[in-house]
Amino acid sequence: MRIHWLLAALAIPGITLAAEGMWTLDNLPAKRMQAEYGFTPGGDWVKHVMLGSARIAGGCSASFISKDGLVMTNHHCAAECVEQLSSAQKNYMNDGFMANKREQEVRCPEIELNRLEQIKDVTEQVKSATKGLDGEAFKRAQDAINARLSSECVGSDKDTVRCDVVNLYHGGRYHVYKYHRFQDTRLVWAPERAAAFFGGDPDNFNFPRYDLDISLLRVYENGKPAVIKDYFPFSKNGAQDAEMVFVTGQPGRTQRQLTLSQLATLRDTGLIPRLLQLSELRGVMEQYAKTGPEAARLAEAELFGVENGFKVFKGQLETMLDPALMKKKQEDEAALRRFVASRPDLKTRLGGAWDAIDRVQQAARQLSVPLTMVGRGRGFDSHYFQYARMLVRGADERSKPNGERLPEFTDANTPELEQTLFSTAPVYPDFEKVTLGLSLTKMRESMGADDAFVKQVLGKQAPDQFAAALIDGTKLGDPAVRKALWTGGKDAIASSNDPFIKLALAIDPHARAIRKQFEQDVEAVEQKNSELIAQARFAQQGLDAYPDATFTLRMSYGEVKGWDDAGKKIAPFTTIGGAFERDTGAEPFALPASWHKAKDRLNLAQPFNFVTTNDIIGGNSGSPMINRNGEIVGLIFDGNIHSLGGAFWYDGRINRTVAVHSGAITEMLGKIYGGENLVREMTAH
């Protein structure tokens, strides 16, 4: 349920509506909540909930669960840190990690935590900045106003303040989200992967389920645990059947408001090619893992993301091929267009938006392969290349005024970028040769062996040869080398002999040109016209709709509830005892030794995982599930298989969120992992 970056919702008639919606915290559907559950969120309650929630900037959700900066998220959200702290000698993914004392807590090299503190509407400023502009000019003006607004919001506190301009309702509203930024985030507890990801890929997105998918982190400021005023203590009993529950997290991306032609482009140029490439990478990693324990350790880290993404995109593709979805989308689009056509004022102003978007889809399709492979660098799948591009472009961009830079290099974004660039996480050359060689091969395959760019890159070498030569010659695995190049700016880059720097330099003009062409020919047109469609929706529905997900804080309300799966009743809860029944002793159904040792002490009847009707999507991983009192009753870590269609619509009959029960967390943290002190900290009100 981490975000998958490929690309707010209409009611679906005839389908249960309750629980649909990923609502911004400044526009909660208070009347509906009151009508359906007799609960109205008060201003203080909302503010407290906002401040108790958190975002992991790399693509997950989290929450504060103690006054001393303790943070709860999923194991799979902290896994990259757990892997980065591991080595050939010490495998924390297999063995788990526990800091019994504060001084044993270890800093994660690349985790940035954000806490939303303020939302400000800047719609008028953004719109007037881009008014009357088209294509490239539109895009540049938008980048410039975004850079200015976020810089103004950050002020002089860029180490602790982060501001993002958020595009809601596809251009219907622009808000500045102001966050407190925590970059010193330390690992406190991670159970063994066998416990966190019990059932592995076969059980992923399925239910019944038995996963202890949790990690605890702690945010530090000035070398000490941060003092946190708003946090969610653990509830006494955890979630109950039919109880109203809230999820506050960061859903990454939904496509519920795309036009029909955009959906078809997404299917053909996004989902299908990505699925095919993920499948192949999966095969490569599975086989690589068999060559030795260290290879297995590295490949497994990659495999989790690959297999998870594969399942997500496959579910999305299946939903998109379902005639029911397309029928619904066609009806909705036709109804909105009829509404616009029936109102002369709207017709003149907005009526052409759909056709305008349709017209650029051909360009979107033609650009998709070079944009993906070259523009976004997927043809160069290697950490070294990512560093090299950041360094090469960064040197160039940072010499420009803030408002004229590519968005990822603005002052507001520099701290996160530098955290990545200076990370002490190790890079593994042999492993990188595999991913780079494969991706170069796929670039050649999709662009053609006779493509001029492909020939420029590979010359007469085979992809694997070329990848090995680059990697054998690079020094970019060393963070000090990267820091020196970053600090040295354009001169350092120009005089570098590092093969990756030279490669990134050589291809940058072409890569930028493709990006620019896509931005002006496709993106700008889609954005301008999506704004118009958003206006049409506001005219039709008012603000009683939620925007598509944008990896910003949203609330979903719902309830604990099983579902009927094609005639089979699925109960909402599993128990700890059920996990032992499912244990076969063979991966991925082998519970860790620590569990068997503690089995006699455990309450086997304790609810373990459960499902609710909340409307979530990738990025919501690690979201707290709270009750009306703002207490933790569960921890979101997944959705059922039907939730994957949630990218395009919400079907309350079968779409379910999957969570770890709060009672299971405290039970096992205390009795299996020796974390009684942490349990005390989490349960203190």
Added chain:
Amino acid sequence: MRIHWLLAALAIPGITLAAEGMWTLDNLPAKRMQAEYGFTPGGDWVKHVMLGSARIAGGCSASFISKDGLVMTNHHCAAECVEQLSSAQKNYMNDGFMANKREQEVRCPEIELNRLEQIKDVTEQVKSATKGLDGEAFKRAQDAINARLSSECVGSDKDTVRCDVVNLYHGGRYHVYKYHRFQDTRLVWAPERAAAFFGGDPDNFNFPRYDLDISLLRVYENGKPAVIKDYFPFSKNGAQDAEMVFVTGQPGRTQRQLTLSQLATLRDTGLIPRLLQLSELRGVMEQYAKTGPEAARLAEAELFGVENGFKVFKGQLETMLDPALMKKKQEDEAALRRFVASRPDLKTRLGGAWDAIDRVQQAARQLSVPLTMVGRGRGFDSHYFQYARMLVRGADERSKPNGERLPEFTDANTPELEQTLFSTAPVYPDFEKVTLGLSLTKMRESMGADDAFVKQVLGKQAPDQFAAALIDGTKLGDPAVRKALWTGGKDAIASSNDPFIKLALAIDPHARAIRKQFEQDVEAVEQKNSELIAQARFAQQGLDAYPDATFTLRMSYGEVKGWDDAGKKIAPFTTIGGAFERDTGAEPFALPASWHKAKDRLNLAQPFNFVTTNDIIGGNSGSPMINRNGEIVGLIFDGNIHSLGGAFWYDGRINRTVAVHSGAITEMLGKIYGGENLVREMTAH
């Protein structure tokens, strides 16, 4: 261009029609040929052409090219034999194979060659046998009449005669095809893979092209080269630009006459899952190949088929997602249905056919995973398992009367089956562990870890564990063991302790049940109603249409011609010199050393590969391309990328067949490979 077994054509208005069509030899479009090219095929000409053409039963085309039984096909059609004759010590795929004397020609373990000698119409007999029957009864009656008709046709000569009942026009016509059967087929010449498959996967299905994709075989009878009366000698000059040319080969399968709902089922349950599985297998094989030279040898053999299939299915999927295709299909189907509705007699008799087919698509979709994984055994991807299933089922089936057996076990099919079963080709246990482990994992993934059948098979073991245990315990790699079990019949099977035999026995009831359910609920309904649609087409168009491809002999006529590829003019010929220009020295663009050594002696201006408008599809690989005089002017080995859409329609503007020029074959066979005597044999009239 070998067949890919996943599943006859309407004119496409507005598109060049010339060359469209894969015509049965008893229904050539003589008038069209005369009108377009001033050529009318006479009876003797057709008979001679039929007898000069051949089929490789495993999935390719071929031709006789000398009176002494010399046979020409593609390198990739004989590759399995070349691999089976290779070992860790001697790699004929890398080094090539040349028998300079007859006694050096080596028998291929699994190549059966068929020469069509007679076509007989049995439509009335088949239809009256199934008249008034439905579901299971329909299917059984059809199997029984097929078994009887082919047995009657074979008579007592089953070692040299083969008869198949061929279903043409989806049940519009049933013909018995009587073949001469050659099972003693020996390898004469195969160039290095680097020459045969120069450009590898990147160039596959592309043009310009530079492949010497040829192998020569020789059929033997009674230990001596077979005496062949009808054969195609090589022409003096080979194909010329704009020349009329004929392809006589065995196109495997097209889906040009499926209904809209069948096409959607094919896309969702056939193409997409198969593509995803092939991608993963591809990744596994790529990485397996890196673990050593012997691993590379084994993996590369698998990879060719995997990558080729991947490209085919990807091209098909892209065609199917093209709105132009669907629009055309919708219009055609609507027009035919309107035609039926306008004729009261047809309306009553045939009007319900489309809806009847639509109604069983849901069942087809639901059954597709178990049918594929269990029914067709794709969940058990191992030669050992294939042998085991053949042995287990064969013992059972052979105890029944011929007409009551599963079709693959009838008397008429026994010789080909026994050739496979008793093959001396080696089986490689370590390699089989990889494919079996992966396929079991995919079975668990697609059917679910909680599926009762999956649990029955795996018990508490992981797929890789289970695969290794089976393979470590089996003796089925030994052809003598297989022969003993085959000869021993039911008793031998029942008392066998071989783990694969026990597995095949244990799952056979379930596997048969799924197959039966699919046959009665889906296949029988589709067949019955496809027959009705065929009748509607005959009523609309007469017999001026060709049937969908059925891996039986067809003729396509066309001409040598380049095409316009989105504004870029593609010339019809490449030259031998062009291959040297394309050589980079790095795989797959490295010409073999033998070529460089001979370069000075070669005519670099000699046409090498070329394209024609002929309408072909997978299975046509190895087809002879002949001129009006019945002389070889080329050897079909591929189609361009646009030809992949040929599964669904023929677009004469861009669909092209790719062939090796006959002049390049003689030039290189003589000057590079020392095959002057073979050149003399092939060119003797």
